Amino acid sequence: MPKASSSESLPRTRSGVAVGPREQNAPKKGRRLDLFRFVPFRLNRLAAEVSAALASEYQERYGLDIPEWRVLATLGFRNEACSAQYVADCTRTHKSTISRAVTALMERHLVERVENEKDRREFRLRMTRKGDALYEQLIPRLLRREQEILSCLSAREQKDLAAMLGKIEQSLDLVQTSREADAKQAY
Amino acid sequence: MPKASSSESLPRTRSGVAVGPREQNAPKKGRRLDLFRFVPFRLNRLAAEVSAALASEYQERYGLDIPEWRVLATLGFRNEACSAQYVADCTRTHKSTISRAVTALMERHLVERVENEKDRREFRLRMTRKGDALYEQLIPRLLRREQEILSCLSAREQKDLAAMLGKIEQSLDLVQTSREADAKQAY
DNA sequence: CTAAGATAGTCCCACTTGCAACTATCTAAA
């Protein structure tokens, strides 16, 4: 008898009826929604699955979680010291999450930080040689994985997909983030 | 002086250098990875953003969280009683999460459940009239939202996008889930 | 019939993450 308290007090249909009791009713008048055709749901599921596929690379092999990987990816790509806030803006990750990721990366000596003379509130983050080495190892693996995942699409389709993602991102104002962040950076 | 303990013990570059200290090094030899062109990252970010856009509908207006919404969506679409396990399989959500969602929905009398005579371990879930009414209100809103989000794409592009998502899902074995769940259901 | 293993569902625990408060610092305006 699971959940004795709440379930007992809820309305119970008389038992004996195995099939759903909706048959008497007319078929739904309103539109129904097929989850499997619903793009938001599909995106969620797909993103989760793709993340899981990549996690085996950076998580199992290198002990990085997603926020940590995002910090490295940002530092590695920009190839220039930038602030934690900048990483947060770029990756759309909460600053507290980035803060914890940076702490972990510093403890592993993969990242170091330098006080910014111009603004002593912030720190310039950059990879250590060790972090750099890890990055150099990791990137090809991830790119290969990405290609594996997309290999079910033709080159043309891959391009189209990227373009369509871009359009949606733009219409959702997801793209400006990087530009804004760059603007705010003001080196 | 934040993080007195760990940060002090970490290597610190001599201050005074405002620009990144990587300039001396040769530009990276290995491939770099642009997060903004990296599909897994883009999917993650996009999914999060789209979810947030929809959350304003079912969360703020109807007090539903994502797992609860998924339960309703599954029940509403199949228009037939089904088990919590089935919902979990379909939506690729952990069964404990579905269990909690069902409990919450039952407390709000949006969903009820009937013992299955054939298999007394499981319960047949179905929406109450109240849940049905909410569903009927919610669906058009969500479909409208989806259309708004996709409105930056032409009809042709929307179709193509759906097809490409389908291909990727298939190659990741995300699609079989519904079929398998149907098979397991065995009404 | 019995025993071993599978399955549905619930719940405890640990982990992650976002929120919000807090400190330190910077900026702008009086």
Added chain:
DNA sequence: TTTAGATAGTTGCAAGTGGGACTATCTTAG
């Protein structure tokens, strides 16, 4: 200069979530 408000970063706290243990039930093999 002083003060009010913004910003960078850290941390405590609470909510959500998955893993796994657990119970009850079913199934299958002996």
